Amino acid sequence: DIQMTQSPSTLSASVGDRVTITCRASQSINSRLAWYQQKPGKAPKLLIYMASSLESGVPSRFSGSGSGTEFTLTISSLQPDDFATYYCQEYNCCKIFGGGTKVEIK
């Protein structure tokens, strides 16, 4: 089975910081990768699909890149509303999520 590994699992950052989260697939998933943001007690929110396409309504400070097995989600300037947990998800095979990255206030 395909494995999706996110790093780090927790990230401490300050407002205004540039933040990068990495997602690695155990086999090539082409560019079939999505990123979600989830806040406590809430449903996930789609941010990025097809590795780098920004979902409508999502702020442009969010961006995605990568292909094959290695992908990144970047927040160019962290805002107070961005403290949350982020998940990657492949949809080339089996709709598997990464373990999540919690972005905390430093």
Place this chain on the structure above:
Amino acid sequence: EVQLVESGGGLVQPGGSLRLSCVASGFAFRSYWMSWVRQAPGKGLEWVININEDGSENQFAASMKGRFTISRDNAENSVYLEMKSLRDEDTAVYYCARDLVGGYWDVWGKGTTVTVSS
């Protein structure tokens, strides 16, 4: 407003059964695949099962095989998840979500909580 509203969660004993419902509004429900995704307490997200536009095809995560079934009623804009032989590890928030091409999700419900415990 595009919306999904789940219901049917609750407390069930191990080995029991439960049926979850999800009602859609604000979009052409019959034109979309629909999924259920779950999240155990304090854990990550796990895709469970999905169904195609007319209900003739579905896919499921290997770990759910045989215990979970999905159905839909396009006249009622609803999708259902039937769960049987429930185990402690099925305890989770179950989200209904709208599938987009290939298998990611752009619209999510708020979730319904299923607790399996004696």
